[in-house]
Amino acid sequence: MxxxxxxxxxxxxxxxxxxxxxxxxxxxxxxxxxxxxxxxxxxPVPKAAAKAKTMSSNPADDAQLIAVMTAAIHKFRNDRKGQ
Structure with a gap:
């Protein structure tokens, strides 16, 4: 054993x-x-940095983008208050 x-x-x-x-x-x-x-x-190059380089810096596009984002945030916050 x-x-x-x-x-x-x-x-x-x-x-x-x-x-x-x-x-x-x-x-x-x-x-x-x-x-x-x-x-x-x-x-590796981050996707955001690569995309930022290709985007145009047109102020009219930026103003429209800011307006759309502001409206979306405002609508989201109003919808959350209703719950």
């Missing part, structure tokens, strides 16, 4: 050691790949 218990214990230690080594190598490989990708990949 002692021999069977000893063999089971050594198998458990070997299995757990294998899992720890595998997970450690996985973390190292993932970190290395992340650093490589970040080095060669340019930083």
């Amino acid at each position: 002692d021999e069977l218990l000893s063999e089971g214990f050594s198998l458990m230690v070997f299995g757990m050691g294998f899992v720890i080594v595998f997970l450690t190598l996985l973390v190292i490989a993932t970190s290395a790949m992340s650093r490589i990708v970040m080095r060669f990949e340019p930083a």
